[in-house]
Amino acid sequence: MSDGLTVEFSVHRHRGNRCELRDGSIAEEPAMPLPPPGNVPRVSRLMALAIRFEELIRFGEVVDYADIARLGHVTRARVTQIMNMLNLAPDIQEEILFLPRTVSGRDPITERDIRAIVAEMDWNKQRKAWRRFRDAIPKQIA
Numbered sequence: 001m002s003d004g005l006t007v008e009f010s011v012h013r014h015r016g017n018r019c020e021l022r023d024g025s026i027a028e029e030p031a032m033p034l035p036p037p038g039n040v041p042r043v044s045r046l047m048a049l050a051i052r053f054e055e056l057i058r059f060g061e062v063v064d065y066a067d068i069a070r071l072g073h074v075t076r077a078r079v080t081q082i083m084n085m086l087n088l089a090p091d092i093q094e095e096i097l098f099l100p101r102t103v104s105g106r107d108p109i110t111e112r113d114i115r116a117i118v119a120e121m122d123w124n125k126q127r128k129a130w131r132r133f134r135d136a137i138p139k140q141i142a
């Protein structure tokens with residue numbers, strides 16, 4: 001009573017970075033590129049975190065900063081310090097997000113270093129203060 005329906009498909013078995021096809025042939029998978037050396041600066045990660053926290057609040061996934069603080073096991077004051085980074089001019093935020101990786105030693109810029117800039121509400125004044133600050137740090141950043 002069957003019409004002889006035939007279904008064909010490929011089956012892949014993975015072995016490390018090689019993939020063995022059903023017919024026994026082997027296809028090489030492209031190797032994952034190694035991440036660049038060094039660590040993403042903490043201030044860059046905090047900037048990204050502030051952007052993510054704002055998104056969580058905007059979409060109602062968390063209620064407020066206090067909710068974030070409870071979930072993150074940090075103080076409300078610390079969450080406020082992080083979220084205040086959103087008051088920076090967009091171009092400064094972008095620069096912070098894309099700071100070069102720290103290969104050795106301490107990060108040349110910390111969140112504490114930029115609090116005075118964050119406290120300034122005028123973006124033009126922020127930009128001037130940021131340039132002065134950035135020009136005063138070791139040239140690996142600028």
